[in-house]
Amino acid sequence: MNKLQNKRLFLLDMDGTLYIDTQLFEGTLEFLEQVKKMGGRYMFLTNNSSKSVDKYIEKLKSLGIESEEEDFLTSTNATVSYLEKKNYNKIYALGTTSFKGQLKKAGFNITDKLEDDIDCLCMGFDTELSFQKLEDACILLGRGVDYIATNPDWVCPTWYGYVPDCGSVSQMLFNATKRMPKFIGKPEPDMALAAIEKSGFSASETVLIGDRLYTDIACGVNAGISTIFVLSGEGTLEDLEASETKPEFVYSGIREVYEDLLK
DSSP states (O other), X not given: OOGGGGOOEEXXXXXXXXXXXXXXXXXXXXXXXXXXXXXXXXXXEEOOOSSOHHHHHHHHHHXXXXXXXXXXXXXXXXXXXXXXXXXXXXXEEEXXXXXXXXXXXXXXXXXXXXXXXXXXXXXXXXXXXXXXXXXXXXXXXXXXXXXXESOOOSEEEETTEEEXXXXXXXXXXXXXXXXXXXXXXXXXXXXXXXXXXXXXXXGGGEEEXXXXXXXXXXXXXXXXXXXXXXXXXXXXHHHHHHOSOOOSEEESSHHHHHHHHTO
């Protein structure tokens, strides 16, 4: 039995790890089934805050993967947990309609209009980004409001390449305002640690699989768990060589992980 076969809780990034856009990677379904056969569990951990959990459930179903709300931990979930410890009067939510809906559902007083009593700017990965939102953000940051962002990812993978993610927009706003946000989500360890606690498995039985060294793998390292770096998404072997963050395992993609579980 190899070391990977001792794992029972598999924490899975999605974009670039299991699929890109509507293209499911070869071996994904077989891998998920094998985890169940081993008596294990998988949970989806994503920094992509543009979709609600309901939307992710729909997306996975369209790819042939059945899932439930309990199977997900997103950077929006982590951000909600962080915001619950604060006492903001009004939050400017810079993100998608889905993102704003999640914050509102969690009970926060949110707006997407420039108002005098805003004391926090909370930004997610915004696939509905407009110049007006960027201008509002610059004005608010100039006022000195608290500044939070769901994730630091530079790009989000698509079928044709990449698009700017939350980290890139944060850098753009920094160029204008000289302010950077407090980032939530991976690489912070909270999402992984919450998943372990929720699952009932131990840290030694857990492995995190992802395609980004600076978020996915760093999250696992910071949480003190095993990590698998897959080369099917953003990260490359050149990135690995240059990075101080090192995974425990490296695979070409999820199919190779599945094949190793069978050995």
